[in-house]
Amino acid sequence: MAATLVGTGRRRARTNGSEVRMGRSSKDKRDIYYRLAKEEGWRARSAFKLLQLDQEFNLFTGVNRAVDLCAAPGSWSQVLSRKLRGQEEKAEKGEEVKIVAVDLQAMAPLPGVTQIQGDITKVSTAQEIIRHFEGQPADLVVCDGAPDVTGLHDVDEYIQAQLLLAALNITTHVLKPGGTFVAKIFRGKDVTLLYSQLKIFFSGVTCAKPRSSRNSSIEAFVVCQNYSPPEGYVPNMSNPLLDHSYDVDFNQLDGPNRVIVPFLACGDLSAFDSDRTYPLQLHADKQYQYTPPAQPPICPPYQQACHLRKNNLLSREDALSVGPSQRPEPPAESN
Ligand SMILES: C[S@@+](CC[C@H](N)C(=O)[O-])C[C@H]1O[C@@H](n2cnc3c(N)ncnc32)[C@H](O)[C@@H]1O
Numbered sequence: 330m331a332a333t334l335v336g337t338g339r340r341r342a343r344t345n346g347s348e349v350r351m352g353r354s355s356k357d358k359r360d361i362y363y364r365l366a367k368e369e370g371w372r373a374r375s376a377f378k379l380l381q382l383d384q385e386f387n388l389f390t391g392v393n394r395a396v397d398l399c400a401a402p403g404s405w406s407q408v409l410s411r412k413l414r415g416q417e418e419k420a421e422k423g424e425e426v427k428i429v430a431v432d433l434q435a436m437a438p439l440p441g442v443t444q445i446q447g448d449i450t451k452v453s454t455a456q457e458i459i460r461h462f463e464g465q466p467a468d469l470v471v472c473d474g475a476p477d478v479t480g481l482h483d484v485d486e487y488i489q490a491q492l493l494l495a496a497l498n499i500t501t502h503v504l505k506p507g508g509t510f511v512a513k514i515f516r517g518k519d520v521t522l523l524y525s526q527l528k529i530f531f532s533g534v535t536c537a538k539p540r541s542s543r544n545s546s547i548e549a550f551v552v553c554q555n556y557s558p559p560e561g562y563v564p565n566m567s568n569p570l571l572d573h574s575y576d577v578d579f580n581q582l583d584g585p586n587r588v589i590v591p592f593l594a595c596g597d598l599s600a601f602d603s604d605r606t607y608p609l610q611l612h613a614d615k616q617y618q619y620t621p622p623a624q625p626p627i628c629p630p631y632q633q634a635c636h637l638r639k640n641n642l643l644s645r646e647d648a649l650s651v652g653p654s655q656r657p658e659p660p661a662e663s664n
Contacts, residue, residue, distance in 0.1 A: 403437065470511070
């Protein structure tokens with residue numbers, strides 16, 4: 330049984346004889362995928378979402394060229410790098426693997442991954458990505474893009490939908506016919522419209538929820554297979570925007586006219602449940618040991634706020650002049 334000890338100003342717990350610091354390990358207890366990500370060397374718990382989608386949809390077979398949109402801190406790029414570059418037979422056959430990762434935020438380098446720092450909704454970023462695939466289209470495009478959520482659900486869902494449509498637009502320029510597009514989607518009220526837009530370009534569209542994505546979140550992933558744009562379709566840089574009369578004209582249909590998005594809960598049922606709290610000691614034969622994050626965030630936006638709060642500078646007028654070089658190390662990555 331866990332016993333609480335009084336240490337030098339910090340609470341400590343004893344678990345099966347091992348002493349662990351409460352602050353550092355409590356998240357390991359609450360979030361099993363966060364903990365496993367650190368233990369397996371992934372930069373974020375999101376890695377498991379892509380791995381579980383792959384288990385269901387076999388995403389990486391025959392894939393040599395891939396784009397990772399909204400990639401920071403880079404766990405999906407790690408998965409791509411390990412899955413595509415890790416296949417020895419490819420190296421033997423001399424097949425060239427190309428992975429391009431894009432994000433607004435800076436990302437620590439990864440072997441074999443070309444990085445672009447930019448906004449995927451901007452034409453200039455889209456053009457830079459397209460340049461990398463001219464002549465040789467991509468086999469797979471993935472997008473885990475998420476806005477900084479405001480808590481206003483309609484706004485968050487709208488921005489998320491815009492990110493998805495920006496990703497789709499880039500995809501129409503770089504993906505080969507027959508290729509696959511995977512993107513995060515918020516299953517809000519516009520989901521059937523997005524689904525219908527995706528169905529224009531892909532013969533198979535499924536909305537999937539991996540076990541590592543919390544049930545409490547409206548996040549899911551669209552897995553769009555067999556890219557087959559309408560005949561004569563010429564990709565252009567103007568985004569297909571959401572139709573605001575959709576709710577009246579389209580979402581009110583019923584019976585056979587109503588579009589029902591196919592939904593699949595995926596990931597092995599024996600996989601860990603992301604909404605459950607697990608004990609730190611998972612296996613009787615393996616002692617729990619705290620693992621630090623695989624890659625701490627580079628200059629995150631909250632860094633200055635943490636520094637100001639820690640040093641009691643929040644109310645001081647000269648506080649904003651604190652430069653990045655004087656700022657402390659950021660806290661650990663948690664997404
Ligand atoms: C959930 S995180 C992605 C995690 C990533 N798949 C991983 O496994 O490490 C969402 C990312 O979307 C990025 N993002 C949001 N809006 C963006 C935009 N307009 N252009 C590029 N990246 C964007 C954010 O900077 C953030 O890094």
